[in-house]
Amino acid sequence: MRLETQAVHAGEPSNNSEGPVVMPIFQSATFLGTGTYMRPADTPNHRALAAKLASLEGTEAAIALSSGMAAITSALHTALQPGDHVLTQAALYGGTWEFVHNELARLGVSHTTVDAREAPSWRAALRPNTKVFYAEAISNPLVEVGDLAAASAFSREHGLISIIDATFATPVLCRPCTQLGFNVVVHSATKYLNGHSDVVAGAVASSAAFISKVTDHARVYGCTLDPHAAWLVQRGVKTLALRVRQQCASALSLARFLDGHAQVSRVYYPGLPSSRDYARTVELFGGSGGGVLAFEVKGGVAAADAMLGALEVATVAVSLGSVETLVTRPALDTHLHLGAAGRKAAGIADELVRVAVGIEAVDDLLDDFAQALMVVRRALGIITLAQ
Ligand SMILES: Cc1ncc(COP(=O)(O)O)c(C=O)c1O
Known part of the structure; x- marks a missing residue:
């Protein structure tokens, strides 16, 4: 089956006693006589969603988590033991950055950050105890596309477990385990997989052996997804391909518009031919740069905030991958905890604005950003009210 068909049909109930076409919600913590309990993610809703996710990623197994x-x-x-060392991409989602920089050491694990675009530099960072290579398919928030094929090959060559966060790419752009040879793919299912800003959820897809260990971990640490949330994600996934294709097309139009705008100093979008990552985006994702872009507004933080305040269609809020366009300033939220020095090292300017494009009519989005940037130009006195 092709991706669109898998998204609709994989993991759905083939028959059950009452005959509903749609998977029911089994909102029960425990099940008669079977030893089935909710915490190990072993209810019908967990199993159905896991089957759908594994089908989309082309992996033996998957698990949905909280x-x-x-x-x-x-x-x-699951991949690490005390004494191990991890190579991580320098450009990471803020929460992952915090885990790597603040929590790993408490587990007795050391790390070295590498530039995911610079494969020749990785060998020098290897240590005898290096166990994992961790990357993001498209990084948050600067939407960098690393040398993912090289990362997978490098991991194989050196016996590392390769883990990739494919939240921004989704299986629509790339299936990292089947297409690139990664060992493990993780997602924030909160974003594109669910797609409607009404659930927080995650997913891991990998070999059956690895997922069995993740399941043991989830059982002990208790990071289980509620069945109702699993059901919502399962419903959301059905329209994944339609949504993501629309979002990618609209993101490209908005990136082109912003790229030529006098009030914008820099646009980050790997689907623009001028991007440093465009060749890799073509090679890995068929040229689609995803549904997220970022840009720096001329005039600094005050100008960026004035623009955010003037948007009428786009919603100013964290998160991404939803049907509504979500706009945020990463220095204020997603990457706040990196601190000024951490953000500077990661190249995240205070005036950087991240846009996660939704499924609204693209012309309404273009008009909205045009009028909001016009408000900035008036506020800065670059143009007069009459203009
Ligand atoms: C790339 C990426 N990975 C992981 C996460 C964390 O996801 P969640 O909020 O579902 O825990 C996010 C959240 O923004 C993200 O952007």
């Missing part, structure tokens, strides 16, 4: 961070930390806990 958040994207639960998925990331469970995968890393």
Whole structure:
């Protein structure tokens, strides 16, 4: 089956006593006589969603967990022992950055950050105890696309477990385990997989052996997804391909518009031919740069905030991958905990604005950003009211 068909049909009930076409919600913590209990993610809703996710990723198995961070930390806990060392991409989602920089050491695990775009530099960072290579398919918030094929090959060559956060790419752009040879893929299912800003959830997909260990971890640490949330994600996934294709097309239009705008100093979008990552985006994702872009507004933080305040269609809120366009300033929220020095090292300017494009009519989005940037230009006195 092709991805669109898998998204609709995989993991759905083939028959059951009452005959509903749609998977019912089994909102029960425990099950008669079978030893089935909710915490180990072993209810019908967990199993149905796991089957759908494994089908989409082309992996032997998958597990849905209580958040994207639960998925990331469970995968890393499963792969690592005290005394191990991890190579991580420098550009990371803020929560993952915090886990790597603040929590790993408490588990007795050391790390070295590497530039995921610079494969030749990785060998020097290897240590005899290096166990994991951790990357993001498209990084948050600067939407960098690392040398993912090289990361997978490098991991194989050196016996590392390769883990990739494919939240921004989704299986629509890339299936990292089947297409690139990664060992483990993690998602914040809160984002594109669910797609409607009404659930926090995560997923890990990998071999049956690895997922069995993640399941043991989830059982002990208790990071279980509620069946109702699992049901919502399962419903959301059905429209994944339609949503993501629309979001990618609209993101490209908005990136082009912003790229030529006098009030914008820099646009980050790997689907623009001018991007440093465009060749890799073509090679890995067929040229689609995903549904998220970022840009720096001329005039600094005050100008960026004035623009955010003037948006009428786009919603100013954290998160991404939803049907509504969500706009945020990462220095204020997603990457706040990196601190000024951490953000500077990661290249995240205070005036950086991240846009996660939704499924609204693209012309309404273009008009909205055009009028909001016009408000900034008036506020800065670059143009007069009459203009
Ligand atoms: C790339 C990426 N991974 C993981 C997460 C964490 O997901 P969650 O909020 O579902 O824990 C996020 C959240 O923004 C993210 O952007």
